[in-house]
Amino acid sequence: EDQVTQSPEALRLQEGESSSLNCSYTVSGLRGLFWYRQDPGKGPEFLFTLYSAGEEKEKERLKATLTKKESFLHITAPKPEDSATYLCAVQRSNDYKLSFGAGTTVTVRA
Amino acid sequence: GAVVSQHPSRVICKSGTSVKIECRSLDFQATTMFWYRQFPKQSLMLMATSNEGSKATYEQGVEKDKFLINHASLTLSTLTVTSAHPEDSSFYICSAEVGVDEKLFFGSGTQLSVL
Numbered sequence A: 001e002d003q004v005t006q007s008p009e010a011l012r013l014q015e016g017e018s019s020s021l022n023c024s025y026t027v028s029g030l031r032g033l034f035w036y037r038q039d040p041g042k043g044p045e046f047l048f049t050l051y052s053a054g055e056e057k058e059k060e061r062l063k064a065t066l067t068k069k070e071s072f073l074h075i076t077a078p079k080p081e082d083s084a085t086y087l088c089a090v091q092r093s094n095d096y097k098l099s100f101g102a103g104t105t106v107t108v109r110a
Numbered sequence B: 001g002a003v004v005s006q007h008p009s010r011v012i013c014k015s016g017t018s019v020k021i022e023c024r025s026l027d028f029q030a031t032t033m034f035w036y037r038q039f040p041k042q043s044l045m046l047m048a049t050s051n052e053g054s055k056a057t058y059e060q061g062v063e064k065d066k067f068l069i070n071h072a073s074l075t076l077s078t079l080t081v082t083s084a085h086p087e088d089s090s091f092y093i094c095s096a097e098v099g100v101d102e103k104l105f106f107g108s109g110t111q112l113s114v115l
Helices: none
Strands: A003-009 A011-014 A017-028 A030-038 A045-050 A056-059 A063-064 A072-073 A084-094 A099-101 A104-109 B006-009 B010-013 B019-025 B032-038 B045-051 B067-073 B076-081 B092-096 B103-106 B111-115
Touching: A003 A084, A003 A099, A011 A017, A011 B032, A017 A030, A017 A084, A030 A063, A030 A072, A030 B103, A045 A056, A045 B010, A045 B103, A072 A084, A099 B045, B006 B092, B010 B019, B019 B032, B019 B111, B032 B067, B032 B076, B045 B067, B076 B092
Parallel strands: A011 A104, B010 B111
Antiparallel strands: A003 A017, A017 A072, A030 A045, A030 A084, A056 A063, A063 A072, A084 A099, A084 A104, B006 B019, B019 B076, B032 B045, B032 B092, B067 B076, B092 B103, B092 B111
């Protein structure tokens, strides 16, 4: 059975304080790993897809990396507007379904 | 990015009534849409895969007679929660695949509260 574990559950940062979120996974055949941002009461917003170990993608203050067992989302010099819950999900290669982690809730204080 | 519109954003209903939630792809055609359910501080759980012109595929443990899914066109899928009970109260989110890399774009979600 696929497992996606995100840590920490919650992260409180001072504005400008860089940090990393972890997503550990086990899946029978990984097609891709997705990162989403979710604001309270809203649907997830797509951030990145990573397909192979060693791959990295960046968008503004966010950078996602992938290994064979885990993915990291690095937040560099965060701003209050980066406060949100960040979700990772793995997509199986045999049926393309997504399995989500429970998310990391990031709060950035000014 | 692609836009997926979900309506209503919030609904409160009495126990025993049915509630319909709409999910529309506004600027693209979606042969496949997905319905998720999310409880507070928990991950999104896939309920069913909605296929245009055919029956939906439900995940294990999801009652297909309770959660009716219709995908009658390439831009609209609906989820009807029949005879809703308080335990059905949750955040329901739809999504659609877009593009050759099959990114999932999500609607804004529907918060269902059953009294």
